[in-house]
Amino acid sequence: MTQAASSTDLWHGTTILTVRKGGKVVIAGDGQVSLGATVIKANARKVRSLGKGDVIGGFAGATADAFTLFEKFEGKLEEYRGNLTRAAVELAKDWRTDRVLRRLEALLAVADRGQSFIISGTGDVVEPEDGILAIGSGLASGYLLSIFVPADHPINTWKITLFDLGFLQPDLTVRINAQFIIGTIIMVGVWSVQHTGILRTARAATILTIGGLLPLVFVTVIPLFTGGIDTANFSPFVPLNGSWNLEGWRLVIGGLFLAAWSTYAAETAVCYMSEFREPGIDAPKAILWSGILCIALYILVPFVFQGVLGTEYMMQPGIVSGEAVGVALASMVHAGVFATKFH
Numbered sequence: 001m002t003q004a005a006s007s008t009d010l011w012h013g014t015t016i017l018t019v020r021k022g023g024k025v026v027i028a029g030d031g032q033v034s035l036g037a038t039v040i041k042a043n044a045r046k047v048r049s050l051g052k053g054d055v056i057g058g059f060a061g062a063t064a065d066a067f068t069l070f071e072k073f074e075g076k077l078e079e080y081r082g083n084l085t086r087a088a089v090e091l092a093k094d095w096r097t098d099r100v101l102r103r104l105e106a107l108l109a110v111a112d113r114g115q116s117f118i119i120s121g122t123g124d125v126v127e128p129e130d131g132i133l134a135i136g137s138g139l140a141s142g143y144l145l146s147i148f149v150p151a152d153h154p155i156n157t158w159k160i161t162l163f164d165l166g167f168l169q170p171d172l173t174v175r176i177n178a179q180f181i182i183g184t185i186i187m188v189g190v191w192s193v194q195h196t197g198i199l200r201t202a203r204a205a206t207i208l209t210i211g212g213l214l215p216l217v218f219v220t221v222i223p224l225f226t227g228g229i230d231t232a233n234f235s236p237f238v239p240l241n242g243s244w245n246l247e248g249w250r251l252v253i254g255g256l257f258l259a260a261w262s263t264y265a266a267e268t269a270v271c272y273m274s275e276f277r278e279p280g281i282d283a284p285k286a287i288l289w290s291g292i293l294c295i296a297l298y299i300l301v302p303f304v305f306q307g308v309l310g311t312e313y314m315m316q317p318g319i320v321s322g323e324a325v326g327v328a329l330a331s332m333v334h335a336g337v338f339a340t341k342f343h
Contacts, residue, residue: 016046016058016109018116018133025111029058050110051077055084057110060135066106069095073108073119084110088117088125095119107135124331154178202272216297220304222333229307266290308332 018027029046046066047058051074059066072094076087088110108119116133118126159177166172193204223229242248269286276282305314309328319325 016060016135018058018109018111020111020116020132023113025056025113025116027056027058027109027111050074051082054082055110055112057108058135059109060107066108069106069108073110082112084112084115084117085125088119092119092125109133109135120331126330155182198272199275202275205268213297216301219329219333220297220301223304223308228332229304230310231307233307233310261294304332 016027016029018025027047046060047056048070049055050057050070055077057070057073059070069091073087073091076091077084080086080090091108110117110119111133116128118124118128118133118135120126155178157178159175161173161175163174165174194201242251266287269283269290272286273279273283276286309319309332313319313328319328
């Protein structure tokens with residue numbers, strides 16, 4: 001173990017990163033195995049060569065499940081004589097349709113000299129268009145930034161070191177970098193909008209709200225018209241088994257927290273009441289339509305996600321941690337690689 005159970009837990013994320021440039025490809029991983037959010041092993045071999053050594057791969061998710069999938073994938077490589085594309089597609093098809101395989105909770109990243117793929121349990125095989133491929137719960141904003149900004153761009157490299165504190169800890173400095181400046185500009189911009197008057201603030205909030213809701217509505221509505229709803233995903237139509245322990249109470253409290261959001265829209269409408277031309281008429285309308293919108297989305301979104309993805313898929317570690325949500329949403333609307341990474 002990395003640290004004794006009695007000491008402070010170590011909290012980390014998992015990342016498997018593949019980069020292709022100049023006719024060469026490299027894949028790297030952190031080697032961490034976690035129990036929940038606690039690292040229990042830091043030197044696991046999560047990246048390995050496959051087949052005859054001309055394919056490399058890495059995994060994120062349940063360790064035992066990933067090794068099982070590695071074995072299945074190697075079998076596909078042998079069956080299709082090293083054809084990476086065919087092996088990836090066939091494994092994804094088996095993963096989705098096989099009753100045993102579909103319960104294995106992991107994501108695979110595989111690559112050879114010419115191609116790189118993410119293989120997911122939804123039956124998707126995603127090939128990056130920019131030579132960068134990553135899976136794992138530790139990606140966060142760093143990977144999103146790498147999609148749009150090259151690694152050697154000044155946004156990633158420029159900095160001014162104010163104080164060198166290496167005598168306290170190696171490589172410890174007080175510095176200002178490009179990310180700090182960009183964050184400051186955004187923060188000042190938000191502050192400026194809030195100090196230009198309540199009317200302009202309300203308009204800015206409306207634009208941001210519409211921008212946030214439209215993608216969700218887009219992903220939710222399309223499967224209704226494309227036949228993506230599988231009625232079998234609603235059977236059995238009963239809640240998941242649970243118990244009144246600590247985890248059960250956390251689930252209940254989490255549900256109450258989500259339900260609370262249905263009241264916040266009405267509260268926001270009240271905040272801008274003084275700007276209404278006829279508060280006595282416009283305020284009830286705003287509250288009523290906010291409530292209707294909340295009810296519609298709170299019913300439609302779970303219905304579509306359950307119908308398209310199913311309970312087993314939504315309980316996979318990649319969905320729970322957020323690492324595979326972009327792949328899931330893109331698959332629901334048959335979007336391309338950009339939409340997958342943009343999420």
